[in-house]
Amino acid sequence: MKAILCEKFGTPADLKLADIPDPVAGPGEVVxxxxxxxxxxxxxxxxxxxxxxxxxxxxSPAGEFSGLVESVGAGVSEFARGDRVFGYTNxxxxxxxxxxxxxxxxxxxAQLDFERAAALTVTYGTTYYALNAxxxxxxxxxxxxxxxxxxxGLAAVxxxxxxxxxVIACASSDEKLAxxxxxxxxxxxxxEKEDLREGLRRxxxxxxxxxxxxxxxxxxxxxxxxSLAWAGRHLVIGFAAGEIPKIPLxxxxxxxxxxxxxxxxxxxxxxxAQYKRALEQLARWCAEGKLSCHIQKVYALPDTPQALTALxxxxxxxxxxxxx
Numbered sequence: 001m002k003a004i005l006c007e008k009f010g011t012p013a014d015l016k017l018a019d020i021p022d023p024v025a026g027p028g029e030v031v032x033x034x035x036x037x038x039x040x041x042x043x044x045x046x047x048x049x050x051x052x053x054x055x056x057x058x059x060s061p062a063g064e065f066s067g068l069v070e071s072v073g074a075g076v077s078e079f080a081r082g083d084r085v086f087g088y089t090n091x092x093x094x095x096x097x098x099x100x101x102x103x104x105x106x107x108x109x110a111q112l113d114f115e116r117a118a119a120l121t122v123t124y125g126t127t128y129y130a131l132n133a134x135x136x137x138x139x140x141x142x143x144x145x146x147x148x149x150x151x152x153g154l155a156a157v158x159x160x161x162x163x164x165x166x167v168i169a170c171a172s173s174d175e176k177l178a179x180x181x182x183x184x185x186x187x188x189x190x191x192e193k194e195d196l197r198e199g200l201r202r203x204x205x206x207x208x209x210x211x212x213x214x215x216x217x218x219x220x221x222x223x224x225x226x227s228l229a230w231a232g233r234h235l236v237i238g239f240a241a242g243e244i245p246k247i248p249l250x251x252x253x254x255x256x257x258x259x260x261x262x263x264x265x266x267x268x269x270x271x272x273a274q275y276k277r278a279l280e281q282l283a284r285w286c287a288e289g290k291l292s293c294h295i296q297k298v299y300a301l302p303d304t305p306q307a308l309t310a311l312x313x314x315x316x317x318x319x320x321x322x323x324x
Contacts, residue, residue, distance in 0.1 A: 002324065003095030004304045006056040009049030012308035015061070017301070021097035025073035030102050032067035032085060036118035037093035039304075039320045041152055041240055044312040047090060053265070054090050061308065062093035062322060065100075066108060066117035076102045084108040086117040087279065088125070089266055094304050096324045103272050106279045111287040118291050119151075119319035124282045125275070126237065126264040127155035130213065131163060133267075133274065134260045134318070135233040139164030141210035144200055144227070146220055148185065149176035149317045152237055156213040157185050158291050165211070167204050170196065170224075179317050183292060196220055200227035208232060221245040225257070232257045240314070294318035 005018050011135055024032040043061040045051035053192075066086035066301060079085065079102060087105030092098050108117050132135040143160040147153040148169035160167040161184035168187045169180035169219040189199040199281030200209055216283050218241025225234045236259060239245075252259060268275045285291045296316055299307045301324045310316050 001096040002301060003060050004301060005060060006047045007058045010047065012047065012305035012312065013202055014042070015047065015305045015308075018058075018228060020095070022097055025071045025076075025099055026104055027074040028076060029073040029099050029127045030069055030076060030079050030085070030105060031071045031097055031099050032065070032069050032105075033097055034065050034093060034324050035067045035114040036065065036096060036298075037062040037118040037324070038064040038122060039307055039311060039322060041238070041311050044308055046307070053090055060092045060094040061304065063090045063097060064088055064118060064121035065093035065140070066114045067098075069131070070097065078102065080103070086121060086283070087252065088121050088265075090265060094301065094322055096301070103276075104268060106276050106283070107323070108152040109287040110284050112283055115295055115298060115321050115323070116286055116293040118321050119295055120282055120286055120291075121279060122264065122287075123151040123319065124155045124159065124279055124291065124293065126262060127152055128158050128278050128282060129211070129264060129267050129275075130235045130237060130260075131156065131159055131211070132278075134262055135211045135235055137163050137165055137211055140166065142166045142168065142204055142207070142229070143211045144168045144170060144204075144209045144224060145185075145213045146191075146216040146224060147213075147223050147240055148180040150215065150240070150275045150314075151316070151319050152215045153213070154180065154292075154294060154318055157183050160184075160213075162285065163224075168200070168209070170199075176317060183294070191220060192313045195223070197223040197226050200224065211235065213237065215240055217241045217245050218243040219245070222247055224253075225251055228254055228255050228257045236261050295313060295321050297321075298323055
């Protein structure tokens with residue numbers, strides 16, 4: 001079968017298209033024909049050796065997929081050949097077939113297409129876990145989303161709106177903000193034109209921001225945290241800006257606020273039943289048209305390096321998908 005392989009840590013240009021043996025389903029695993037694989041910013045970090053997950057070489061990027069079950073391993077009874085499934089692989093989805101733990105996948109609704117299903121798991125799953133299980137976002141609360149036009153940012157805008165929050169989308173250009181507004185943001189803030197702290201204070205009013213959704217990090221995190229309301233929550237999603245910020249803990253004390261880590265992969269392992277229920281709910285919303293799961297472009301498997309380069313250069317609004 002064909003696969004995109006990372007044989008050494010480096011850039012997307014170092015990836016290779018190769019022929020490798022078909023996978024075999026081990027105990028508790030399913031082998032699926034990959035119909036579509038979703039790409040995320042963390043894929044650029046995994047192939048560079050800068051992510052907490054460091055798979056053995058050679059491996060394929062792409063941590064989410066949709067496809068058709070081809071075989072099941074010992075102990076797997078809930079899936080059978082031909083089932084339409086989607087879910088989380090962590091890596092190894094940018095290939096024609098992949099082996100994945102059965103506990104990491106769920107069935108697809110009949111109305112959901114393979115491309116959107118492949119783009120649903122990580123971004124919307126991470127965001128739903130963050131807003132629902134970590135921040136306990138409530139109706140009418142004020143949610144500020146940093147990096148609002150990216151994969152998880154867009155998911156936060158859409159899910160925040162579904163959950164009844166007032167959503168403030170923060171991004172770095174008029175085009176990105178218009179995109180976020182078109183997907184449900186109530187207010188927008190360009191943090192390249194306006195100081196983020198002052199802009200959030202203006203939009204948050206005397207009450208302040210209840211929840212900050214932060215996949216960006218860098219110089220924006222402290223400014224966003226300073227805008228929080230009393231007992232607000234700051235969700236740490238990732239560090240797309242490339243810098244892990246150092247937050248003065250006196251701010252946490254003075255605001256009685258919470259800084260909450262959102263480690264998606266660990267949640268999948270530790271709270272697997274909740275993870276599966278979340279995916280099933282997200283799939284229903286997507287099939288019903290309540291979530292856009294917006295895909296900017298679909299790439300052929302050999303063009304995976306170009307897709308990852310676009311992600312690394314932050315030229316993507318929504319998601320990118322690869323179709324073997």
